[in-house]
Amino acid sequence: MPEIEIDPTTRIEGHHSTTLEVEDGVVTNAKSHMDMFRGIEIITLGRPPSDAPQITQMTCGVCFTCHRQTSILAIEDAAKRAGVFDGVPENARILRDVMEGLFFIWNHAVHLFALAGPDYSDAVADTGFDRLNPAAVAGGEGGEGYKRALEVQRTVLQAFSEFGGRAPHPLTYAPGGTAVQPDLETIEQVRSKIKAVNQWLGPTDAVPEVIENVQDGQVESEYAQGLHDIVSLLVAAKQEGADEVGVGPDRYYANGVFYGTDADSLALPRGVYADGELRHPSKADIVDSVTEDVEYSWYTDDSGGQPWDEKPPEPDPEKSGAYSWGKAPRYNGRSMEVGPLARLVAADADPFDLRETLGGGATASNTLNRLIARAQETLVVRDLLTDWIDALDPNGVYNAGWDDDFTGEGVGLWEASRGAVSHWVRVEDGQVENYQIVTPTLWNLGPRSADGTPSIFEESAEGMAVQSVSNPIDVMRTIRSFDPCLACSVHVQSPEEEYESVVEPASATPGGSMTR
Numbered sequence: 001m002p003e004i005e006i007d008p009t010t011r012i013e014g015h016h017s018t019t020l021e022v023e024d025g026v027v028t029n030a031k032s033h034m035d036m037f038r039g040i041e042i043i044t045l046g047r048p049p050s051d052a053p054q055i056t057q058m059t060c061g062v063c064f065t066c067h068r069q070t071s072i073l074a075i076e077d078a079a080k081r082a083g084v085f086d087g088v089p090e091n092a093r094i095l096r097d098v099m100e101g102l103f104f105i106w107n108h109a110v111h112l113f114a115l116a117g118p119d120y121s122d123a124v125a126d127t128g129f130d131r132l133n134p135a136a137v138a139g140g141e142g143g144e145g146y147k148r149a150l151e152v153q154r155t156v157l158q159a160f161s162e163f164g165g166r167a168p169h170p171l172t173y174a175p176g177g178t179a180v181q182p183d184l185e186t187i188e189q190v191r192s193k194i195k196a197v198n199q200w201l202g203p204t205d206a207v208p209e210v211i212e213n214v215q216d217g218q219v220e221s222e223y224a225q226g227l228h229d230i231v232s233l234l235v236a237a238k239q240e241g242a243d244e245v246g247v248g249p250d251r252y253y254a255n256g257v258f259y260g261t262d263a264d265s266l267a268l269p270r271g272v273y274a275d276g277e278l279r280h281p282s283k284a285d286i287v288d289s290v291t292e293d294v295e296y297s298w299y300t301d302d303s304g305g306q307p308w309d310e311k312p313p314e315p316d317p318e319k320s321g322a323y324s325w326g327k328a329p330r331y332n333g334r335s336m337e338v339g340p341l342a343r344l345v346a347a348d349a350d351p352f353d354l355r356e357t358l359g360g361g362a363t364a365s366n367t368l369n370r371l372i373a374r375a376q377e378t379l380v381v382r383d384l385l386t387d388w389i390d391a392l393d394p395n396g397v398y399n400a401g402w403d404d405d406f407t408g409e410g411v412g413l414w415e416a417s418r419g420a421v422s423h424w425v426r427v428e429d430g431q432v433e434n435y436q437i438v439t440p441t442l443w444n445l446g447p448r449s450a451d452g453t454p455s456i457f458e459e460s461a462e463g464m465a466v467q468s469v470s471n472p473i474d475v476m477r478t479i480r481s482f483d484p485c486l487a488c489s490v491h492v493q494s495p496e497e498e499y500e501s502v503v504e505p506a507s508a509t510p511g512g513s514m515t516r
Contacts, residue, residue, distance in 0.1 A: 002022045002469050003022070004019070004022060004466070004469055005018075005019055006475070009476065010115070010479070010480065010484055011115050011118070016032070017033045018031065018033065018475070019031045019033065020466070022466050026463060027462050027475070029462065030458045030461035030462050030475075031323055031458065032326075032458050033324050034326035034445070035325065037298075038326075039312070039315075040059050041056075041313060041435040042313070044425075044432045044435045045432055045433070045434070046431055048432075049079075049175070049430075049432055050075065050402060051432075052074070052075060052435065053067075053071040053173065054068075056071045057168075059439075060485060061168050062107065062168075063107075063416045065099060065103045065167075065173075066414055066421055067416075068170070069173055069414055070414040070421050073411075073412030074410045076175060077410030078409055079402075079406055079408065079410070081410055082407060082408030084406045087400065088176060089397040089398060089400055092177030092178045092397075092398045093177075093259050094259075094261060095163060095182065095392060096173055097258050097259060097384075098385060098388050099163055099170070101388065102160045102385065104381045104417045105197065105378055106156040108377065108417055109153050112149075112374060112375065114149075115480055116371060116477070116480040116481060116483065119476065119477045120233055120236040120242075120477075123236035123240050124232050127217065127232075128217070129232055131143065131146075131225070131228075132146060132232060132233065145232075148225065149229065155193050155196050159190045159193035162189050163180070163182060163186070174399065177399035179399070181394070181396075182392065187394060190389060194389065198382070198386075200225060201224065201226045203224070204351070204380075206223075206227060211235075213228065214235050215235065230375050233375075234354070234358065234375060237477075242366070242477060243364075243366050244360075244366065245474040245477070246366050246370075246461070246474070247460055248337050248365030249337075249456070250363055250365050251456075252272070252274075252337050252363075253336035253342060254270060254271050254272075254338065254343045254415065255286065257343070257414055257415035258381075260391075267384055268346070270286065270346065271346025272331065272346070276363075278348060283411075287411055290307060290422065290438065291307075291329070292305065292307060293327065293328040293329075293330055293449040293450055294327050295322075295328070295449060295450035296448050297319075297322055297324055297326060297328065297447060298322045299314055299315060299316055299322075300314040300315075300316045303316075303327075308409055308434070308436070312434065313327075322447075323447060324446065326441070326442050327442055328442070328449045328455060334453075336443055337456045338440045338443040338444060339373070340370070340417070341370050341373035344376060344377060344380075345363050350362040354372050354375075359372050366460075367478045367481040370481040370483075374417075407427060407429055408426075408427055409425065412424075418444075418483040419441075419443060420440055421437070421439055421440055424437075424438070441482070441485050443455075443456065444456045444457055444482040457478070461475055464478070
């Protein structure tokens with residue numbers, strides 16, 4: 001039986017690999033390997049809770065902002081449960097949403113143009129549309145779609161930095177609210193940068209016209225060029241049969257994201273879809289339902305279980321049967337797909353019926369629908385973002401104050417662009433006693449659980465036809481459709497060198513301690 005080893009599987013990170021067993025041209029067994037140790041939770045132990053966001057945002061250089069946000073939500077939740085904190089001011093909540101929204105747009109653009117999009121570049125180029133021809137980029141002529149997308153990504157990060165001070169690893173989000181109060185000039189600078197993004201992307205209601213243009217081969221329009229580029233990718237992926245591969249179990253879970261101007265609801269709601277039914281569980285229901293399985297992970301048995309109770313990851317590299325440094329999160333014992341597709345299913349949203357008409361159904365889990373959902377969500381978030389910027393009050397209150405001296409436990413439920421992320425913290429007398437991070441890539445690409453149930457990716461790969469063992473392109477396209485971010489799921493170790501980084505409180509900020 002041929003065995004295919006794909007290593008690495010992603011374009012920017014080398015610590016994920018996949019083993020496929022193939023029989024008669026069909027994948028019979030898939031194993032998703034996370035090849036590095038993760039242990040950043042350990043660094044938070046014994047520190048003041050306000051240090052945790054500063055440390056855990058460095059889990060990743062891509063998902064930096066959502067880890068900081070989720071960590072802050074966790075410690076603020078713990079303080080609320082302890083009765084020493086009432087919540088953040090509305091302006092701070094909106095400013096956090098603005099920064100998270102900018103991050104979503106930037107990250108989706110990275111995915112569509114740099115990480116997954118090139119999988120379909122040849123198919124797009126075959127139509128004669130050279131804006132997405134990577135060979136033309138290398139030759140110095142053509143490829144304007146990729147070049148413009150890079151310029152827009154830079155503009156979005158510049159807008160983020162106007163509020164965040166820097167990217168990655170901003171200091172603006174702080175326990176109790178934000179550490180800055182933006183003035184009118186800064187708000188206008190961000191607004192002008194968003195305007196440039198809008199000109200590239202075009203209005204959302206142009207989608208039907210753009211689809212018609214692309215299907216008619218009229219893709220060189222000067223109008224909404226970014227939207228034409230994205231739709232060209234989707235149409236090419238459809239022609240490549242992406243709607244028929246990477247088929248998942250149609251089970252989705254979303255924590256929900258963006259409070260906007262309403263503290264009691266989420267712009268994209270929490271939701272669980274399984275067995276053809278959509279439910280909107282409470283936060284307490286989600287907290288009670290999430291567990292981590294470590295049967296096939298190189299961690300000790302007590303590193304798994306309910307995140308509040310399990311030990312921070314304790315390595316067990318000689319563990320028999322294990323094949324991943326990732327854990328296996330489960331919702332009521334079941335694997336769940338997370339990401340933009342899960343969020344839009346939870347929101348019961350399929351803008352312009354794109355998944356229904358192109359992807360085999362609005363709730364169908366497949367490689368094409370994951371791409372479509374990212375494109376749809378880019379437009380949804382862009383439209384929300386404009387409203388939130390208008391709602392910012394430069395004369396408002398942005399921090400409610402903060403004090404680390406409490407005892408309690410809390411959880412932050414949020415969404416990275418690639419899916420549900422949660423941070424779990426227990427604080428004892430003003431110090432972090434326990435900390436866990438459950439990342440979206442663990443949900444999608446973790447290992448099997450103790451009952452042998454594969455992860456979402458493993459299940460979607462098994463049964464897939466492989467035309468060439470030397471080029472399992474559909475498997476690669478499926479892996480990338482999940483937009484894996486392994487830096488969030490594992491961490492770096494060196495067998496030859498030892499490194500030590502001392503992080504100590506420096507000076508107080510309006511929202512807590514600043515660390516360096």
